[in-house]
Amino acid sequence: MIYLDANATLPLNSSAILAVKDFMDQMPGNPSSVHQGGRSSRAILEKARQTIADYVGCLSSEVVFTSGGTEANNMALKGFKGKPIVISAVEHASIRRAAPEGAHVVCVAKDGVLDLEDLDQKLEGLEKPLVSIMFANNETGVIQPIGQVVERVHALEGLVHCDAVQGLGKIEDLHFSELNLDMMTISAHKVGGPTGIGALIIKDGLPCASLLQGGGQQKGYRSGTENVLGAVGFAAALVEDSASSWQSVKVLRDFMESTLCAVGAKVEGRSTDRLPNTSCLRMPGFSAPSQVMAFDLQGIAVSAGPACSSGKISSSFVLKAMGIEADDAIRVSLSPRTTQEDVDSFVHAWKEIYQSQLLRKKEVS
Numbered sequence: 001m002i003y004l005d006a007n008a009t010l011p012l013n014s015s016a017i018l019a020v021k022d023f024m025d026q027m028p029g030n031p032s033s034v035h036q037g038g039r040s041s042r043a044i045l046e047k048a049r050q051t052i053a054d055y056v057g058c059l060s061s062e063v064v065f066t067s068g069g070t071e072a073n074n075m076a077l078k079g080f081k082g083k084p085i086v087i088s089a090v091e092h093a094s095i096r097r098a099a100p101e102g103a104h105v106v107c108v109a110k111d112g113v114l115d116l117e118d119l120d121q122k123l124e125g126l127e128k129p130l131v132s133i134m135f136a137n138n139e140t141g142v143i144q145p146i147g148q149v150v151e152r153v154h155a156l157e158g159l160v161h162c163d164a165v166q167g168l169g170k171i172e173d174l175h176f177s178e179l180n181l182d183m184m185t186i187s188a189h190k191v192g193g194p195t196g197i198g199a200l201i202i203k204d205g206l207p208c209a210s211l212l213q214g215g216g217q218q219k220g221y222r223s224g225t226e227n228v229l230g231a232v233g234f235a236a237a238l239v240e241d242s243a244s245s246w247q248s249v250k251v252l253r254d255f256m257e258s259t260l261c262a263v264g265a266k267v268e269g270r271s272t273d274r275l276p277n278t279s280c281l282r283m284p285g286f287s288a289p290s291q292v293m294a295f296d297l298q299g300i301a302v303s304a305g306p307a308c309s310s311g312k313i314s315s316s317f318v319l320k321a322m323g324i325e326a327d328d329a330i331r332v333s334l335s336p337r338t339t340q341e342d343v344d345s346f347v348h349a350w351k352e353i354y355q356s357q358l359l360r361k362k363e364v365s
């Protein structure tokens, strides 16, 4: 299979596999136990936490492990009861659905970038708001002006949470303390780590309420025995692919886009800063679900919008938010494992599917 769905998930990379196997062989104890096995687990867990902290530019005490990006996003939005909440119109479902009724929703421009004027308007009169804006969009790859969001919100003594699930690993300047964020969400399975592990980075001392009541692990931020196996895999996965190896994926992505745009394709978000691996690619007149199936029959995995909706394929709310009424956009997302041959095969298949579609339309009319 040619796998061009990296934004949905990535297979475990070799460093993560090795680290996870090694941990399973040791069979240490519960990291909260005081005996030798427990202490050994605790040491392994804290080493993984430190590796992740160094990678994202925060203190290890600021890394709170969760079951993934979804839980971390829920925790960030639900941990500050009573605060006015502001999100963007293109956030992941785990932000949009966790936001309370009456949350303020900031629109994006046609290129997918946050409308800062609208943000200013939504912020007007709000007292110490909590603003959650994603680092990069999962469907278009469009990168948001998070630095400018932070400036505005901090001027109001508000808090900024950033869902950085798609930016992690792919972008060099994703650095928690340099961005001056208050909270940031990351997830392992988008960077070659295991599913079921992620983290909410919480600025030291910020009183984010726990979603779960229990043993008070992780300084009370997140009760429940820590997923040491997942944390070990997460830390190992992160160090395998450098941001520069993701950056080299851009050459393949740009080649694919320019070749296909020359024969009728359209790309949304292309005129602005994007993740190096993501393409929101439109085949005019051919619905995204039919495209996904046609590519699948040729052994190529792509997706129509987010993969997080229990296998459902629905039209993209992200494109709608960008003012684009179309159901012909698929998401093609490459990884450092994607080869030129993979891209050539995809380009060939795209042209073939497009041509046969045009022919069929001609026959019908």
Ligand code: PLP
Pocket (backbone or CB within 6 Å): 007, 008, 067, 068, 069, 070, 071, 073, 092, 094, 134, 136, 137, 138, 163, 165, 166, 187, 188, 189, 196, 197, 198, 306, 307, 308
């Ligand atoms: N945020 C974004 C931007 C995502 O793309 C995803 C998953 O696709 C999530 C959050 C949810 O992460 P997880 O699958 O780890 O729950």
